[in-house]
Amino acid sequence: MTSVVTAGGISVTIRGPVLDESETVLDRLVYDGVPGALASRNAKLWGPDAAPLAARRLGWLGLPETSRSLVPRLAGLAARARDDGLDRVVLAGAGGTAPAAEAICRTAGVELTVLDTADPHEVARVLAAGLERTLVVTAGESLEADALRRVLARAFAEAGVEGEAAARRFVAVAEAGSALEGAAREAGWEVVPSEPDVGDRFGALGAAALVPAALAGADVDALLDEAYRLAGALRQPYDNPALAFGAALGASALGRRDKLVIADHGSGLAGFAGWAEQLVAGVTGKQGKGLLPIVVEGVDSPGFELTDELRRVILGRRPDEPGPGREAGVSVAGPLGAQFLLWEYAAVVAARVIGVDPFAEPDVGESLDSTAALLRSEEGAAPTVVHRPPALVSDAVEVHAPEELLKGARTLTEVLEALLEAVPEHGYLAVLAYLDRSGDARAADLRPLLAERGGRLRKRAAPVTFGWGPRHLHATGQYHKGGPPNGAFLQITGAVSGDVPVPGRPYTLGELQLAQAFGDLRVLRSLPRPAVRVHLRDRAEGLSQLVGALT
Structure with missing residues (x-):
């Protein structure tokens, strides 16, 4: 048996035994009114203990629309950078938005240098490539993000770029009232506010990912269009690919197939699997439960063989189409913006099925x-x-x-x-x-x-x-x-x-x-x-x- 659920440019195909397993879960989700409640941002979907944090972390559902307000400003910042001769963008940050920005730029075919590491060899190579054309976008307050900001600021000073000229080399994405915002404003950097109700793991369509992507040359307006086309289907109980996908993920975790093996097979979404990996692991992996995402090199790679512990997901070609991996349980196809929203929605639905708080990071x-x-x-x-x-x-x-x-x-x-x-x-x-x-x-x-x-x-x-x-x-x-x-x-x-x-x-x-x-x-x-x-x-x-x- 095969089920194909399509809406908003996304197609989710579920084939074989996983279909029977997920249909029971899907029916329960519909009976409980989850699609409407989630679309209405009901923070109680994951239980009373999770509600206070969830109430402050559901803003990602509106990003396909609210992030539109960023587009004119980002166009202005990009134009200013071009006028300054800055055509090399370095993202110095950490967390889920770094792989999101990387996936946006790789898929769009534009260059973005992502530094979310303290490795001195990697950092030294970026510095040696020349700072005369470099614009730095900084986000996050991790130890490595702080260290990178300090190292890059010193490198500009040593290169003779100081004062206002140095300030024009930095754009900070920071939440209002944060230490990063205060330090950035004191230094005279451009500051783009980040969303106060969107956690880092769910910020793929928010400022921290879109700012570096737009400055690097990606069309973020088109990306938001892709997500917006799917957003309207998320309230529906049926013909909702994100709900069907979330039911399949949740059913897998409840059973013995708690390893989610992800292989790209012609999706065209370069780097997306790495972002999906951090999302699924962070949302579901707690309280001794969860889905372990495993990104493999392709459908023919070691580790993609079917076992009774694995749930296989293909990015791209449907599993009932000719070619390798056709017997895989689930495949998802569609444009990048919609895929971000699809996986975020499916992950929090799976968390409800599993019985964990999707937004907590206790460990x-x-x-x-x-x-x-x-x-x-x-x-x-x-x-x-x-x-x-x-x-x-x-x-x-x-x-x-x-x-x-x-x-x-x-x-x-x-x-x-x-x-x-x-x-x-x-x-x-x-x-x-x-x-x-x-x-x-x-x-x-x-x-x-x-x-x-x-x-x-x-x-x-x-x-x-x-x-x-x-x-x-x-x-x-x-x-x-x-x-x-x-x-x-x-x-x-x-x-x-x-x-x-x-x-x-x-x-x-x-x-x-x-x-x-x-x-x-x-x-x-x-x-x-x-x-x-x-x-x-x-x-x-x-x-x-x-x-x-x-x-």
């Missing part, structure tokens, strides 16, 4: 607090991190892990296999790379290699996810700590050549990055979760060794 702060503790110092001294001897050294790679986890492993292959075997039943392995997304891009190759190796080692292959640190802290990090306690973790850190000081702070970017990695690892091990850290004494050589250990 995100643990790693942040642990990082802050590592960075805390006396009288301005640099942070101190206790280094323990590695359990194993193999040329350019150090292995740090408890002996009971390694089980006598003496090679990198044995270490990685020991970690795969330590994944709990019905669990997963997450690879967390605190490296340079461009310069160390080969790290992402480890995901399919580990998935393939795990399939050969175990009767039931463990799903493998991959994330860049610290981006994952604001994305899947909530699921890692708050979701089902069945994860195992491979953290990768790397040596730094040419660190970058953070002005006004007693640490460098490299020290901040290492503190973020150590802080996260400390929390994971305290839960406790099986976790191995590998440190690359030489990044290129170390990655080659890890890849070689799995091939």
Whole structure:
């Protein structure tokens, strides 16, 4: 059986057993009046305890219309930037809006440099590319966002760009009354207010994502048009693709298919799966429940094979059309603006079905607090991190892990296999790379290699996810700590050549990055979760060794 629900340019196709499972859930959602209540922004949909926060976090439902007011101002800012000769836009920020802005620009084919990392190699490369044409958009108040603002402001000053000229190089997206707004106005930067009733995870159609995208050259007016065409269907009990999709996601989580494997198959939405990953993990992964999103390279990639734990979602071609992956349970197709709204709506519907508060982030702060503790110092001294001897050294790679986890492993292959075997039943392995997304891009190759190796080692292959640190802290990090306690973790850190000081702070970017990695690892091990850290004494050589250990 196959069901195809279309509206507002979106098509959601549900095929096979998932259709029977989701129809019961869908009927209940309709009976409970969820479509109308959600469209009316009823904060009680997720229970009385969730209502106070939900009342302050449902503004995203109106963004396809309310964000229109930004368009004229953004056009003016873009024109001013062109007049100033600034045609290189750098987004310095963190959270869900960074991958949203990246997806908008990649899909539109315009260049946006996204910095949501403390990796000194990545930051140094952006600085070395030349600041004479650079306009910085800054958003968020995370440790890395603060550090990046300080580093970029100092770089402009050292390049002789000061006073009013320097102020014209920054645009801040900040909530009224926030520390960022105050600092930006004091520095004379342009300030675009962010929406007070939209959480960062749901801000794909809000100011924090649209400002950098528009300045980079994306047509945000067309993006909002795409979302608006779908918005009218969200009140409907039937012929509502977002409700049908949310029912399918919720039904999957209630059953045993709580791993959501996402593969792109001709959608044309570059980078969208990464944004969807942070949304689903953060919205549903708490109280020991949730859907674990797993982004794979394609429908033929290791990890997309059908198992009784996976719910497969294709972005693009419908599963009943000819081609690979036709037997997948769900596919979604449609333009980017509508897809943002579709997934946000479906995620909060799934949260209601699962029984969790979609807007709470009860476990995100643990790693942040642990990082802050590592960075805390006396009288301005640099942070101190206790280094323990590695359990194993193999040329350019150090292995740090408890002996009971390694089980006598003496090679990198044995270490990685020991970690795969330590994944709990019905669990997963997450690879967390605190490296340079461009310069160390080969790290992402480890995901399919580990998935393939795990399939050969175990009767039931463990799903493998991959994330860049610290981006994952604001994305899947909530699921890692708050979701089902069945994860195992491979953290990768790397040596730094040419660190970058953070002005006004007693640490460098490299020290901040290492503190973020150590802080996260400390929390994971305290839960406790099986976790191995590998440190690359030489990044290129170390990655080659890890890849070689799995091939």
